[in-house]
Amino acid sequence: MIPIQHRDLEKLAQRHWEAIKNYAEKGTKKFDLKYFDDAIKKYFEGITFEQIVLASPSEIDDLVEIWNAHQCKDKEDFQGFLTYYGYLTNGFVRKKENDEETKYSSKDIVESLNISVCPYCNRNYIKLVETERKVKEEIEVTKEEKVKIRIDELDHFYPKKKYPFLAVSFYNLIPSCKTCNQTFKGTKLVSVNPYSKIEEFSFGLKIENSKFYYDKDGFCIDYERAREVLKENYKVFHIKELYDQHKDQVLELIQKQITYPDSYIDELFKKYEGTFFRNKEDVIRHLSNGIMEEENFHLRPLSKLTHDIAQELGLLD
Template sequence: MVNLNLNDVAANNHFKALKDCLQNRIKKILKNGVVKSKTKYLPNNDLKIYLNYLLIDDNLKQLIIARPESITEIISFTKNRYGSFLTKNHPSNIILNNLFVKSCYDDTKVFSKHDFIKTIDIDTCPYCNRSYIYYLSKNKEIKPEIDHFFPKSKYPFLAMSFYNLIPSCQTCNGFGGKEEKDPLKEDLINPYLLKSSDFSFTFEPISSRIISTLLDKNSIKVKIIKNIPGHLDVFKLKELYELHSDHVVELIFKSKIKYSDTYRAYLEKYKDKGLEFSDNEIDRMILGNYATEEEIHKRPLTKLYQDIGKELGLIK
């Protein structure tokens, strides 16, 4: 729904901040293994080869900063060469989970979720564009949500890969939403590879209803006419967006009373008073939301507003 911009500078800084912690932990695992629920797990030969491979800086860096399209290649190679790594509760999976998740992702001294989301610089959930992902500083104890696009339970070796960490809202990341669903099985696309044009909204009147008021939210139905089916199913976008018909009704009302023409003319009068608005600023005030593709992430439902606003002729 919302495209995330690649940021290789941030990805490299992310790697630099994690490198020593991960490699020091690898050395300890190679020497002593890990203990979980009073059971000691030692790496087998395949895992020893893999862990020693990651002790080479460039190899670990390749894993941590891998771009979204390369992550699927890493998964394919790992599945063919080290299939047990992807098997939940297999000793190798447990050890990798300890390395990347418990010893790194879950350790606030090593990885700050607050700082990470601040680096991404996005305001709304990229999966739904319905909710803010705002958070407070650490001492305010408002926990930010970060989704592992490829879930850490199955792909623990990707748990700290920069482009696998997606800021999200609680609805999309929680129970009934994405949870631990595998994108390869659900046909999901990483938000870094999404385009805003992958989704498109319209509406249709519900003619069988007796409309009680001009702004009756039940008089129309929101429709998603262009979509990625996997996202529609996993994030329940169709059902959730149908709940937002009141926003569309208000836009329809504005179009009926020629609101945009009247308001544009009204704002033009302020030029003589030294107050001049750009076309984008006027579109934003008419729409009641941001009006450009680059600003979709800034406010909930922006994509819906833009598509309907263009359809109704409120904005170009």
């Protein structure tokens, strides 16, 4: 698991709120801002709809505690929240002064965060694909119409069915892969929100026998610290089961640590400094086919695992 990091995260959250607010002010009269504020006040004293949408991960945790404490909850009070999430999936449509339509959608959230790889597993790419499918409106109609559909995933950290008031809250919407979102998590609760500051942990290496440098059975990946920090995330997203399938990549790192001594790395860096490589970590990245900077873990699958094992092997300072 990796954190979601962006230098303008608060600005992106504010843009998210503005899109929702503008649509509520100009869109359907059934679900206007007063509707949302009234629904919130029924369960959360002194809290506004805007505060719910912009609530930080820790504030969301507090709101969930309040919600759980209510003995009687009528989820019908929050139908508009779920409806607005449906609008977000397809895009809030607004019109400019020149009557051109503009949209803000879940696709904008993922693209603006510049996340390529799922933060839950750091293994699968997040797909943003536009494609076409053929549909028939009626059985008798033989003419087929092509419509565009988009494939992307936003997980609700706190499931929207159980916590409908968080259906459009920015920090409750986690860009994720389909496997983590639908296959593993679904409506389960997990413990670590990727928008939160994640306690430091690393994947380690345990040597089992002398075959470790040419046989995957000669070593195992140490998950102890990851299990302690990630807790329910570690279980729900099957981190061990998934990562054990990639022991071949760890074996390659072990072999490269043996076959590429420091003198060879120094030679490559000296030869290509300023062209291919900015520093020695760039050389290691080139040799390991991984990303070595923590702030870029979101760009390539298994980048944290690659980084941690490379560091333990002494490939990184």
